[in-house]
Amino acid sequence: MEGQEVTITDMMYCRDRRVQIQNEFIEKYQNPVISFCMNIPGPIKTTPLIRKGFGSGKDALLASLEKENLEVLESRIFDDITGPEMLLCVSASAEKIKDLTTQIEENHPYGRLFDMDVIGTDGQKLSRPSYRKCLICDCQAQECARSRKHTITEMQDKIEEILSR
Numbered sequence: 001m002e003g004q005e006v007t008i009t010d011m012m013y014c015r016d017r018r019v020q021i022q023n024e025f026i027e028k029y030q031n032p033v034i035s036f037c038m039n040i041p042g043p044i045k046t047t048p049l050i051r052k053g054f055g056s057g058k059d060a061l062l063a064s065l066e067k068e069n070l071e072v073l074e075s076r077i078f079d080d081i082t083g084p085e086m087l088l089c090v091s092a093s094a095e096k097i098k099d100l101t102t103q104i105e106e107n108h109p110y111g112r113l114f115d116m117d118v119i120g121t122d123g124q125k126l127s128r129p130s131y132r133k134c135l136i137c138d139c140q141a142q143e144c145a146r147s148r149k150h151t152i153t154e155m156q157d158k159i160e161e162i163l164s165r
Contacts, residue, residue: 045083
């Protein structure tokens with residue numbers, strides 16, 4: 001995978017900005033927040049293919065919210081070296097939003113690469129109803145990540161394969 005490598009400092013800045021905006025939205029609107037980015041392991045977080053995948057996920061998310069008549073109160077989109085990211089404050093229950101985002105993550109062709117977190121008005125992230133499978137094998141993704149079962153190169157190759165479909 002070719003692209004600019006990010007540093008830990010870059011990722012920490014991105015995370016801090018995300019949390020600040022999430023808290024700002026919750027305080028301002030008293031509604032849940034969706035944090036959408038791509039689940040890309042390794043030091044390269046953005047390429048034209050990753051942007052393509054993100055755009056497809058963004059379109060699917062916005063279409064799903066519109067279909068359910070859920071109002072987006074405010075949104076912000078970033079396209080930094082840490083990867084594309086979208087934050088949305090939505091007028092609906094956190095549980096309803098989580099159901100919609102989980103459906104997208106499980107059914108979209110690139111859904112396994114989507115990271116659609118829902119943060120409730122208490123500032124806590126809602127958990128998925130089930131564990132995600134590894135990109136490469138059928139094991140639980142968290143177990144493979146923890147044990148470093150697959151190399152970064154293997155995972156990047158799989159990501160490029162998925163996004164090239």
